Structures are given as C-alpha cells and as structure tokens.
Amino acid sequence: TTGFGSDGIRAEGAGGTIDNAGSVPTAGTGAQAISATGDGNQITNSGALTTTGEAANGVLATGAHAVATNDETGVIDVGLSSGIAIIGLGAEATNAGQITSSGNGLLGADGVASLSNSGTISVTGNGSGIAILPHEEGTDPIARENPLSLTNGGTITTLDGANGITTNVASSIVTNTGLISTSGTGAIAISVIEANDAVVVNDD
Numbered sequence: 001t002t003g004f005g006s007d008g009i010r011a012e013g014a015g016g017t018i019d020n021a022g023s024v025p026t027a028g029t030g031a032q033a034i035s036a037t038g039d040g041n042q043i044t045n046s047g048a049l050t051t052t053g054e055a056a057n058g059v060l061a062t063g064a065h066a067v068a069t070n071d072e073t074g075v076i077d078v079g080l081s082s083g084i085a086i087i088g089l090g091a092e093a094t095n096a097g098q099i100t101s102s103g104n105g106l107l108g109a110d111g112v113a114s115l116s117n118s119g120t121i122s123v124t125g126n127g128s129g130i131a132i133l134p135h136e137e138g139t140d141p142i143a144r145e146n147p148l149s150l151t152n153g154g155t156i157t158t159l160d161g162a163n164g165i166t167t168n169v170a171s172s173i174v175t176n177t178g179l180i181s182t183s184g185t186g187a188i189a190i191s192v193i194e195a196n197d198a199v200v201v202n203d204d
Contacts, residue, residue, distance in 0.1 A: 036060070045074040
C-alpha cells in the first residue's frame with residue numbers, strides 16, 4: 001500500500017486474531033504494516049513486514065491485554081518507526097525473529113505488561129532496542145497490574161547512539177541473558193533513569 005495512513009492490514013474490534021505469513025510492504029506517513037485496535041487482540045507475524053514512512057510501524061497494537069508477536073520466521077524492517085509498538089494496560093510484545101529499525105525495536109507505552117526479545121534487533125538512530133515511552137511529567141503514574149518486565153535473551157545491536165534497553169517506569173524488572181552491543185556517543189546498553197525500585201539483572 002502507498003499513501004498517508006494506508007495500512008497494509010487494519011483491524012478494529014476486540015478479541016480478534018491476525019496471523020500474517022505473507023509479505024506486507026507499505027510506503028507513507030502513518031502507514032502501518034499491521035494495525036489492530038481493541039482489547040485482547042492477538043497479532044502474530046511469521047512473514048515480512050516493511051515500512052518506509054515516518055510513524056509507520058511494523059505492528060501497531062492498541063488495547064488492553066493485546067499480544068503482538070514476531071515469531072521465529074518473522075522479519076520486520078521499518079524506517080523512522082518501531083518494529084512493534086504496543087499501547088494498553090497489560091499488553092505484551094515479543095520478538096523471536098528479526099527486527100531492523102532506525103527508530104525502536106520494541107516500543108511500549110506505560111501500562112504494558114512486558115516487552116521481550118529472544119531474536120535479533122538491530123537499531124540505528126536515537127531510539128532503543130527495547131523501550132518504554134517516557135512517563136509524562138506532571139501526571140500520575142498508571143496503576144499497573146504487575147511490575148513492568150523488559151527482557152532480552154537474544155541479540156540487540158545498536159548504532160549511532162541508540163540504547164539497548166530504556167525505561168523510566170518505577171519497579172521495572174529488566175533482565176538481560178543475551179547480548180547487547182551498542183556504539184555511538186551516549187549509547188547505553190541498559191538505561192534505567194528515574195525508575196524508583198527498579199531491578200536490573202544482567203547475566204550473559
């Protein structure tokens with residue numbers, strides 16, 4: 001698909017299932033390869049998702065307890081966006097395949113339950129391999145169901161100053177049992193800033 005907001009696959013409604021094993025290329029600002037809005041949706045990519053526009057994510061899932069997965073054969077290649085972006089209380093995103101991005105690999109809003117990588121994430125620019133959107137200053141923190149879990153058991157490689165894992169959410173649990181390789185000015189492998197009571201486990 002080509003054009004502003006021209007998603008490859010778009011689903012609206014709760015409790016849906018999207019399984020992509022094909023190829024979905026998009027070109028245009030806001031043109032998501034897969035977009036799903038609604039609570040409890042399940043999105044799985046085992047194919048190839050490619051986007052070239054700004055704010056054009058490989059997968060954009062919005063809704064409480066949504067689950068987005070890029071499985072072992074899935075390949076996501078995006079420009080100034082995120083491989084998987086997920087928004088919603090208790091939502092989860094997992095990469096077991098390959099994500100290449102000049103934005104973020106996995107991106108979640110405050111309130112998501114977990115972001116997990118067991119595959120390969122390659123990031124350039126000022127994003128992160130795994131990241132939580134910064135909590136808006138002056139607003140109350142979201143009442144979480146459980147502590148935020150950010151996990152890397154695969155490989156995260158960053159260039160041009162991008163971080164490996166980034167969070168500012170209180171009580172975050174950050175676990176690295178894989179490889180995080182960063183390069184560039186200011187690049188941080190695991191950045192936990194203004195996140196009270198956070199726990200970081202690095203065992204690679």
